[in-house]
Amino acid sequence: MLNTMGTPLGNFLRTMRDSVQPESLGLPEHGRRRSPGLRRQDLAARAGISVEYLTRLEQGRDRNPSVEVLRALGDALCLDPAQRNHLRYLFKISRGGCVTHPQSGPPRRDVRPPVLRTLRLLEPGIAVVTNRVGDILARTSGFETVTSGTGLLDGDEPNLTRYVFTDPRAGEFFADWDDVADEQVFDLWLGSTLDSAYWLSGELAQVPEFTRRLHRHVVPRRGPLRLNHPGGPELRLLRETLELSSDGQSVVVFLPADERTAQAVEALRRPGGSLRAIS
Incomplete structure (x- = not known):
């Protein structure tokens, strides 16, 4: 099994949120925290979505966010173009749009x-x-x-x-x-x-x-x-x-x-x- 924790999209959102320092966005620090980066409530507020909805996305319980939500999350996290492309790609994976069932063997090794x-x-x-x-x-x-x-x-x-x-x-x-x-x-x-x-x-x-x-x-x-x-x-x-x-x-x-x-x-x-x- 490829991943037992959420979805690729949820993992990516958590990773990006953890990598953002609140002060870099002009947000106040909230004292010592158990996890690094941006708090869920801060990211949700910046993206204009609820904390409960962001939690569902990160935990893989919602796999169908709108294009507008993805764009808002990308803006809120200050993602660069390469990171935004990966966010869109993982969105397709989470919806099943890019995935086929795994084959029984490794990919082809012959070179034309x-x-x-x-x-x-x-x-x-x-x-x-x-x-x-x-x-x-x-x-x-x-x-x-x-x-x-x-x-x-x-x-x-x-x-x-x-x-x-x-x-x-x-x-x-x-x-x-x-x-x-x-x-x-x-x-x-x-x-x-x-x-x-x-x-x-x-x-x-x-x-x-x-x-x-x-x-x-x-x-x-x-x-x-x-x-x-x-x-x-x-x-x-x-x-x-x-x-x-x-x-x-x-x-x-x-x-x-x-x-x-x-x-x-x-x-x-x-x-x-x-x-x-x-x-």
Whole structure:
């Protein structure tokens, strides 16, 4: 079962309410409180709804708020555009508009030949084909270079999400591990269905940090990716993503964010690398 506490929409509203400091909205402090952030009555007043109705939304007992209520809550919480988009998406999930029944197996792992040919054109750059659950389906020699010695590509079916939450080396490799962890769990919500989320959350259900982050719905910043390569240099990489919506996959290209990183990647690169696809 994906979530035993309310609904994704309710979880997101609670998370956003807890993240807002009353003083940032010009509201008075009310002394010590057991929970952080904005009080329900303050948010309800700002959104023009009753406290009882807001409570029902947060607890998942009401799954059909109007568009006007969603807009009012977004305004009251001062959500940015990305957070508002996620609020609307979770509204559809809560109503059942975006969800199909989970399949018995994981998402597809095959990569179409034209996509593989495109990836070859990116050699010897740093690029990878992945899906929403973090399966690494194909990669360039450059990707192998910057991840060598980290354990990410160990095994026949490497998976970034599994690696982030179960391999202790991930905390050393990703300089901003918290941000990467938020990105991985957030992407589980972005597929056309929740099949992949059911599959992977079932596999990682016993990992408390994964489950906690899955229900927080933190919209990630997706800034430069900072990697601590075992060979010594810190790498700062920008990411450009090409969505393959019909496949449920993405091509992610990593570009050096500065000259120091470009030189470090060049020093790490092995000659004669070639694309390796995993089927």
